[in-house]
Amino acid sequence: MGDPGREEYKIQSFDAETQQLLKTALKDPGAVDLEKVANVIVDHSLHDCVFSKEAGRMCYAIIQAESKQAGQSVFRRGLLNRLQQEYQAREQLRARSLQGWVCYVTFICNIFDYLRVNNMPMMALVNPVYDCLFRLAQPDSLSKEEEVDCLVLQLHRVGEQLEKMNRQRMDELFVLIRDGFLLPSGLSSLAQLLLLEIIEFRAAGWKTTPAAHKALVVKSLQQFM
Incomplete structure (x- = not known):
């Protein structure tokens, strides 16, 4: 690196x-x-x-x-x-x-993800990153696939690190994500799948389960058919 x-x-x-x-x-x-x-x-x-x-x-x-x-x-x-x-x-x-x-x-x-101080993530960035992810988890953002995709990709990348720095805020973020997943309307089928996948990802200790990965790949391919 x-x-x-x-x-x-x-x-x-x-x-x-x-x-x-x-x-x-x-x-x-x-x-x-x-x-x-x-x-x-x-x-x-x-x-x-x-x-x-x-x-x-x-x-x-x-x-x-x-x-x-x-x-x-x-x-x-x-x-x-x-x-x-x-x-x-x-x-x-x-x-x-x-x-x-x-x-x-x-x-x-x-x-x-990259910057470190004494081999630890920079504390100065923890809350700003969380705030950005919280914004992506608001209902108006969850109605836009670009923002849902960004939210899920960034949680895949830095979610585990963020949780170690502040578990309470991660719990609060996932309450928003679960609420968003249950929205009666406004979410595309791909957005619903992405949110379900990230919920399962965290529940599995920030590891993708084989079933979730397969479902995500199949659904993603369907978007281009």
Whole structure:
């Protein structure tokens, strides 16, 4: 994790100048404006959902490179400041762009997954991540497959870590999810299946049961038939 050579493939979607900026940040972070680098990564993550799923690894690599070179945390500070700004404006972001909102949730969960302090998840991100997931579990969000899909994917990725950090909030989140699953209308059949699968996933100790996995695959394939 964090090998700069593995990050370069993610840089190809940027223009030539930005590609050079990011490549330099990975190899010689002291030679570039790392706050600018943080803003570039966040901005791109809000517009590119594919990039937002993997950007955490790049951020981790830059943080590691900066730490080894200068023992500082300019990039991490800039990244967290920008995440906080977007977090505070999350309702406006969702109203403006559902895709941008889904990308943001994906990105902040990805960052939570990769960034560590003393080999532990960052406490500063626990409640913001929970708040984003709680928003995805509201009835108006559960009526949109994009948000249900995002909720389930992120719980697969970071649910177990989040539960270890705050079990009570995870219990509260799953009350919302169960209530949402029982909504009399407004949920598509795929959304219902996804919610049922994540309920079973947590009940099985954050492991997918063979039956649930098979049902999810079959149902997903049916959407394209």
